[in-house]
Amino acid sequence: MRTALFWLMLALPALGDETSDALKLAEPRPVVSEIVSLTALTRPNFVGEVAAKTEADLGFPIAGTVASRPVDVGQLVEKGDLIAQLDPEDLDADVSTGEAGVLIARTQLRAATDAEKRARDLAERGVDASTRLEDATSALAAAKARMEQAEATLARARDMRGLATLTAPQNGVITVVYAESGASLTGGQPIVRLTGTEGREIVVDLIEQDIASLDIGAEFDVVLAAMPEISVTAKLYRIDPVAERTTRTRRLHLTLDDAPPSFRLGALAKVSLVTTSEAGLSIPLSAIRTKGDMAEVWVVDRATNTVSSKSVTLGMTFAERVRIKSGLKAGDEIVLKGIYSLKDGQTVGPQMHP
Numbered sequence: 001m002r003t004a005l006f007w008l009m010l011a012l013p014a015l016g017d018e019t020s021d022a023l024k025l026a027e028p029r030p031v032v033s034e035i036v037s038l039t040a041l042t043r044p045n046f047v048g049e050v051a052a053k054t055e056a057d058l059g060f061p062i063a064g065t066v067a068s069r070p071v072d073v074g075q076l077v078e079k080g081d082l083i084a085q086l087d088p089e090d091l092d093a094d095v096s097t098g099e100a101g102v103l104i105a106r107t108q109l110r111a112a113t114d115a116e117k118r119a120r121d122l123a124e125r126g127v128d129a130s131t132r133l134e135d136a137t138s139a140l141a142a143a144k145a146r147m148e149q150a151e152a153t154l155a156r157a158r159d160m161r162g163l164a165t166l167t168a169p170q171n172g173v174i175t176v177v178y179a180e181s182g183a184s185l186t187g188g189q190p191i192v193r194l195t196g197t198e199g200r201e202i203v204v205d206l207i208e209q210d211i212a213s214l215d216i217g218a219e220f221d222v223v224l225a226a227m228p229e230i231s232v233t234a235k236l237y238r239i240d241p242v243a244e245r246t247t248r249t250r251r252l253h254l255t256l257d258d259a260p261p262s263f264r265l266g267a268l269a270k271v272s273l274v275t276t277s278e279a280g281l282s283i284p285l286s287a288i289r290t291k292g293d294m295a296e297v298w299v300v301d302r303a304t305n306t307v308s309s310k311s312v313t314l315g316m317t318f319a320e321r322v323r324i325k326s327g328l329k330a331g332d333e334i335v336l337k338g339i340y341s342l343k344d345g346q347t348v349g350p351q352m353h354p
Contacts, residue, residue, distance in 0.1 A: 011272050031335050034283065034353075036329070037166060046210075048202040050256075052199065058083060058191060059186060060187065061163055064122050066087075066181050068084065069177075069180065083192060085164060085165050087226060091157070095161050101150040104152045109146070112142070113141070116159060160209055169194070174192050205250070211250060211252065217237075218273060219234070219273075220274060224268075234254035234257075235254060235257075258312070282323050286336050287336050307342050308345065311328055312327030
């Protein structure tokens, strides 16, 4: 009897340890999660640059030698103003040759027309054989073909002559000069760069995580770095679809409407997202659980400390984050880790930040 009591007393502490371990295992585990926010990973301020909406390198589509270039860097030009001109000597010679060819072809056509008319009159009166009329008709058709060919050659020569004059396609300012007078150019080689002055924008280079929560149409406050008292509002109208190869950044284009003249090309500007703008939702890719074509996330209900699966519609992917088109709202708590070991209605512990 004493022996049995002795062994029972030894067993009680051990049972107590097992009970304590079981209670520990039964406690809900903490979850690594994130609160969905409209401004997640969006910095409040950026640095941008005033740029032109349109910018183009201008050149001649034909080869030649630059005879004149009356414009220089910094010069304002209007649409139709002369930018540069090639040496027209050879082109003028081609035009003269084409005009001479048309004159000869026209003379031959007139002679062939008269000959065909005479042959037709004689054939109708039975004075001459019908074979002579056939020959005259063939000669007239050949003369007409030569006339059309000569006119086409002249038109091409005149077109080429016109291509030797380069004019401004729009109002702008010359920002780069590539070739001086006397330089020999190949077809398509640029001679100047024309930057349009009719439309300006703000360009900002950001990493993909920073633009993950931005939507087209988002509004920004823009302040000149050199003149903080001057500010305007700009709207995001385009995000470059491909990241820059070396910096891995994407360029944002913010349109400026009726910006004051002080917003000169190349000026630095401070850009900040307007708090009332509608930003998009983005979450880490690690929170997405896929089931076939469906995408789901675990949402934590802190009223009951339980998780539930919720379907979401995905948008564009930016590095390690993805845009959410529908299924979530700001303030939702989503699980980031251990998503494949959870079950609907499972109780979870407190939030742990990643």
